[in-house]
Amino acid sequence: MNEIAARYRSRADNFEAKVAAVRPGQWSNPSPCDEWSARGVVGHIVDMHGAMLSPLGKSLSVAPTVEEDPLAAFVSARADVEALLTDSAIAASKVATPAGQLTVEQHVDQVVSADMVLHGWDLARATGQDDTIDPTEIEAMWPGLQQIPEEMRIPGAFGPGIVVFGPEVKISDDAPLQHRVLGLLGRDPYWSA
Template sequence: MNTVADRYRVRADAFESKVAAVEAGQWENRSPGEEWTAKDVVGHIVDMHGAMVRPFGRDLGPAPSLSDDPLGAFQAARADVEAILTDPALAATEHETPAGKMTAEQHIDQVVSADMVLHGWDLARATGQDDTIDPEEVARMWPGAQAIPEQMRIPGAFGPGIVVFGPEVKVPEDAPLQDRLLGLLGRDPNA
């Protein structure tokens, strides 16, 4: 059993359920901590899926437009990434990333898979859904969040218009771990 593929699938299922629950009139709602709407959050996740297939000389396959069908756009991008994760040769292919050389499955796990957790919170907040992050995910992400290099908080450090993490939002030391994680990731859990 491939734990990276399984973890991706669980995270994608959770994100997809949030996308599916967005009501038609909520797509222009602002997300917290970003200059994005709910639709922009989904667009970012779709774009990040595209970044995962580019090292293979691929683009995302045919898909509904984000404007017309955000759920369909996400589902199509998800299928493209799952095709890499379920192909042992592709999953094990190494390539250069902004964080150094790693396999495709490591890159997917560390970037787009983890991104769906945080941006799932953004989408839930923007659209009035339950924004509770699975406590196992919070615990898994906590050590890495504590070690975010300051360079990753500098807008444009990885290219024009790219902001990896915003400035840390201070939260009380006795706040729930989810709130402390969100603060380290540049989110105000009380916004």
């Protein structure tokens, strides 16, 4: 297994554990993403898995919907993306993405794999779970996040309904690094339902 596939698997394991820990009455809880409930956060991640398949002319396998069974929907979507990453020819093939030509594995790594880290925090925060992000992930994100182009914060700049990053939340320089990363990602690290 290469580094990208291993990183995807680790992030998917963490996200799946958070989905599995949501209690039945918590799915409608609000999340730090204004427009999504806890269920909506999982729905977004499942949809983004589908977006990794679409440049290849593929779609998600038939599975329960997020409305029916969020965990089963995620597990199925995850299996579809892992199948791309474990097929070396597919993983190395080039696809057109909003960020330009990327290999399938680069696309997965930069989009849905990274998305699970932030949205794992959203889901944990919405459902009262431990919201600590792996410090290695935080350290890796920090340098690039300090240079987010302003157009990445403009709703709809990459298509109707697409919001890449929300407005920066100002966090003090002496706050924990996770808090500062969340602020740059448009999250209030002190958010509560």
